[in-house]
Amino acid sequence: MRKFLAVSVLAAVCIALLAFSVSQVGAKAQERQGKRYYLIANLDQAKATVELEKGQQKTTFEGEIAFEVIPGEKGTLSLQLARLNLVSSGVTAMIGDTGVIGLVLADEGAKASYNSRTGELSSGFQATLHYELIDEKKGFRRVESKEQECIYFESYTEVMSGKLVGRLPEALQLADRGRVQLQADVQLVLITPVVAALRRINVSLVVQLNWVVLLQLEPTEVLKVQPVFIGTGASDPNATGAAFNTLITRASEIWNRCGTERCIRLVANTPIYVNNNAYKVLQSEAEAANLRAEVNVTDAVEVFVVERWDPIWDGGGACWSSGTASAKIVTCDEQLNVPCPPPSSCSGTAYCGDVNYYHLGHELGHALNLLHPGETRAGRAPSSVGSIMEPSGFCRDNPAVQSARNCRNASNPLLYWGLATCKENPDIMD
Numbered sequence: 001m002r003k004f005l006a007v008s009v010l011a012a013v014c015i016a017l018l019a020f021s022v023s024q025v026g027a028k029a030q031e032r033q034g035k036r037y038y039l040i041a042n043l044d045q046a047k048a049t050v051e052l053e054k055g056q057q058k059t060t061f062e063g064e065i066a067f068e069v070i071p072g073e074k075g076t077l078s079l080q081l082a083r084l085n086l087v088s089s090g091v092t093a094m095i096g097d098t099g100v101i102g103l104v105l106a107d108e109g110a111k112a113s114y115n116s117r118t119g120e121l122s123s124g125f126q127a128t129l130h131y132e133l134i135d136e137k138k139g140f141r142r143v144e145s146k147e148q149e150c151i152y153f154e155s156y157t158e159v160m161s162g163k164l165v166g167r168l169p170e171a172l173q174l175a176d177r178g179r180v181q182l183q184a185d186v187q188l189v190l191i192t193p194v195v196a197a198l199r200r201i202n203v204s205l206v207v208q209l210n211w212v213v214l215l216q217l218e219p220t221e222v223l224k225v226q227p228v229f230i231g232t233g234a235s236d237p238n239a240t241g242a243a244f245n246t247l248i249t250r251a252s253e254i255w256n257r258c259g260t261e262r263c264i265r266l267v268a269n270t271p272i273y274v275n276n277n278a279y280k281v282l283q284s285e286a287e288a289a290n291l292r293a294e295v296n297v298t299d300a301v302e303v304f305v306v307e308r309w310d311p312i313w314d315g316g317g318a319c320w321s322s323g324t325a326s327a328k329i330v331t332c333d334e335q336l337n338v339p340c341p342p343p344s345s346c347s348g349t350a351y352c353g354d355v356n357y358y359h360l361g362h363e364l365g366h367a368l369n370l371l372h373p374g375e376t377r378a379g380r381a382p383s384s385v386g387s388i389m390e391p392s393g394f395c396r397d398n399p400a401v402q403s404a405r406n407c408r409n410a411s412n413p414l415l416y417w418g419l420a421t422c423k424e425n426p427d428i429m430d
Helices: 002-032 132-138 244-256 285-292 359-367 404-409
Strands: 035-052 056-071 077-088 101-105 110-114 120-131 140-144 151-155 158-167 179-192 198-215 221-230 264-268 272-274 301-306 318-320 328-332
Touching: 035 077, 035 179, 056 101, 056 198, 077 120, 077 158, 120 132, 120 179, 158 198, 221 244, 221 359, 244 264, 244 301, 244 359, 285 301, 285 328, 301 359, 318 359, 328 359
Parallel strands: 151 318, 221 264, 221 272, 221 301, 301 328
Antiparallel strands: 035 056, 035 198, 056 077, 077 101, 077 110, 101 120, 110 120, 120 158, 140 151, 158 179, 179 198, 318 328
16 A cells, blocks of 8 residues: 555656646747747858859858758757858959959748758758949949939849858757857859859858847848048048938938847948049939949948939939949938929929938938839849838938838848847838
8 A cells, every 4th residue: 555655656746747847848938939049150251262264263251141040849940041141352254353242142041951960051042143243244224213203223133053061060959149160161053144254152161150049030230331422531621421420320210120120230431532523513324433433342332422413303312233242322412402492303392401311221222122112123122112212302301111021121242240239110010
């Protein structure tokens, strides 16, 4: 009888311990529910070999790589290649210098295969490729809104088929902090040529991936902006750029509203000055092209601020090479000093004075690969009706409205992982 009681008590204790264990597992599972786990690293001087029409050349890439790590049943993990941005200063092809090379995932993400027993990792994907030599040889697609209120200039791009093959630690476990080493080769082959200066690219990665855990969010990404003013320097009282601080502040504010979807932060570099007064008033696209050629920064979107942009029917500025690492913007100080009365080219209800606070926020949306609402084109991301991406014209401001769709669809190879946070919410949750 005592033996039976002892066994019963032991069984009861085991059941209680099992129930406690199950409850703990359940609590941990519940705690993890809603969290999103990422392994992220910024790339610095990643060694690469580029195969050209004749021969190979060495270069290095900067950029970002990120995997979303998704917990499954019985402790299993599945991975998705969520980000891959690659930027190089370029190589020399037979037909000329490539200029800045930029690659970005063509899709939102790509499934990855991870073997927990061996640590082997692989992922197939497609990437959009652009380099400045394409613009030189093919020119731009000139895109304007129906009302000619905004113009931007699209680059032709190429598509590469990619494969990442590498190794992570065996038996990888979810973690709230710490680092994980990745060794991998990224192999890219051109499949949709335009100029076909670059045939194959192989990038070698040895990086420490950081664990990042967020609630329903994606990691913060940073976009550098390089202001370029016309004048002799910061002490020149007649230099352009008077409107820039206001324009970049409003642009930062509108993109900071991506907080609950995907945090995108803007960082402005110290201005560069071009000492040529002939650029203060631009009267043609050819003059704008000459100005854009004056400054090339590998890791930032250049924003050239002139005094006045004529003709003004296109919004007082424009974006070239939208969505690529070569993206450049021209804007003007007259955005906050529209002549009174408004020019005759301003149709409908027009305003004068300090009007276009969100012009740069709109143009940076193009630099982040976004179209105007209602526009569709392969490889370009749609935007939301009534948002900052609505074209406005020179004497009517763009809407001070951000959307979740804009935030999700934004892309550019220049984006890199950062530790900043976004505190605001999109105005439109679409």
